[in-house]
Amino acid sequence: MSRQDNPGVILPPPLIYGIGLVVGLVLKAILPLAELPAWARAIGLICILLSFIPGPWALIVMLRAGTHPEPSHPTTALVTDGPFRFTRNPIYLTFTLFLAGLALLTSNLWMLAACAVVVAVMHPGVIFREERYLEAKFGEAYRAYRQRVRRWL
Numbered sequence: 001m002s003r004q005d006n007p008g009v010i011l012p013p014p015l016i017y018g019i020g021l022v023v024g025l026v027l028k029a030i031l032p033l034a035e036l037p038a039w040a041r042a043i044g045l046i047c048i049l050l051s052f053i054p055g056p057w058a059l060i061v062m063l064r065a066g067t068h069p070e071p072s073h074p075t076t077a078l079v080t081d082g083p084f085r086f087t088r089n090p091i092y093l094t095f096t097l098f099l100a101g102l103a104l105l106t107s108n109l110w111m112l113a114a115c116a117v118v119v120a121v122m123h124p125g126v127i128f129r130e131e132r133y134l135e136a137k138f139g140e141a142y143r144a145y146r147q148r149v150r151r152w153l
Contacts, residue, residue, distance in 0.1 A: 005074035007133035010125035012072065017095040020118035024103060024111025036107040044104025047097045054083040055094030071130055078138045080145050088131075088151050092122060127151065 010016075061082030062069045068076070069091065083090035096119060103111035134142045 007071050007126075007129040009071045009129050010121075012070070013092060013095065013122065013126055016121060016126070017099055017118055020099055020114040021102070021111065024108050024114040027110035027114075028106075028108045031110075033109040036104060036109070040104050041107065044101045044106070047101025048105060049101075051094045051097035051101060053094075054087065054090035054097075057083045058090035058094075071126065075134065075137060078134065078141055078145065080149070085149065087153050088146065088149050089127060092127070093152060 059069050062079050065077040065079045087093050099115045103115055
């Protein structure tokens with residue numbers, strides 16, 4: 001039996017983040033918690049605005065390199081330029097900034113907690129699997145990249 005050429009993530013990452021968003025919305029509707037101060041909402045807006053930088057930039061760089069951004073597809077190139085110079089996971093950083101920012105902006109502590117759970121699920125369910133896959137596929141080139149660039153920031 002041959003191994004499929006992808007990292008075998010547990011679920012598509014946008015779905016994992018989407019579940020966190022829905023869980024946060026449902027829990028806030030069922031059991032609202034205290035409102036956050038205005039400064040927290042301002043930080044939320046900043047996070048949302050910042051979230052529009054790394055992800056779209058990463059998609060452009062990946063497509064130019066000829067590799068597919070979805071982890072269910074084979075990776076055909078090790079991309080280390082663009083936002084990948086600063087973070088090994090710019091698209092997941094975008095999703096995380098957006099979800100946390102939305103939670104802060106809407107004063108939704110349930111969504112903020114769900115965001116923490118999402119990140120905790122992403123590590124073993126997606127990120128660690130992708131890292132093992134990339135190391136197996138690109139060997140020393142990926143190990144050197146991993147030494148140079150942090151997982152998040």
